[in-house]
Amino acid sequence: KAGVTQTPRYLIKTRGQQVTLSCSPISGHRSVSWYQQTPGQGLQFLFEYFSETQRNKGNFPGRFSGRQFSNSRSEMNVSTLELGDSALYLCASSLSAAPGGYTFGSGTRLTVV
């Protein structure tokens, strides 16, 4: 079956712009989580959605937001981009609300110039 699909794979944006990243989970998976990966901070949890509800949120500013649609697809949005937002953004999906069993996508590489 198809894995977790993230689009686009690469993105270049200018400071101050906003960006929307998309994640299509594995069919049947209802939980979608987002992580930011940078060389300095490593992998950090952004937020998690389950059945269209945000269930958990990491320690990121309000410029980072997300949502999940009824088909479990998820988007994350970053407004007023800063250079420090340059990162690999990873999406993970899971079948249930319980932890574990996450399948990660290949990520979206965002570069802010």
Next chain:
Amino acid sequence: AQSVTQPDIHITVSEGASLELRCNYSYGATPYLFWYVQSPGQGLQLLLKYFSGDTLVQGIKGFEAEFKRSQSSFNLRKPSVHWSDAAEYFCAVVPNQAGTALIFGKGTTLSVSS
């Protein structure tokens, strides 16, 4: 502070030699424990996980990990490394049974020499 520590930033192992990657956590209760691998430009692949029960966990690609409560450790092992194992390895925890967010260590980069 609560954290996940991978003490080794970079390890080089000869092909065919054994491997052990260290992971320590500092959480009060036994968390859920995971090991992930990431190849360059790719996402994370789950190698194995520990929730409870037998403290020796078998995973994919010939990897295993042992949970030691007394040492708050969850070290990853492989008896014979292949060149294709070169990648970055991340230990992760879900701190408690009520949570779902993965907390990652900083990772260990494995190089394999011929």
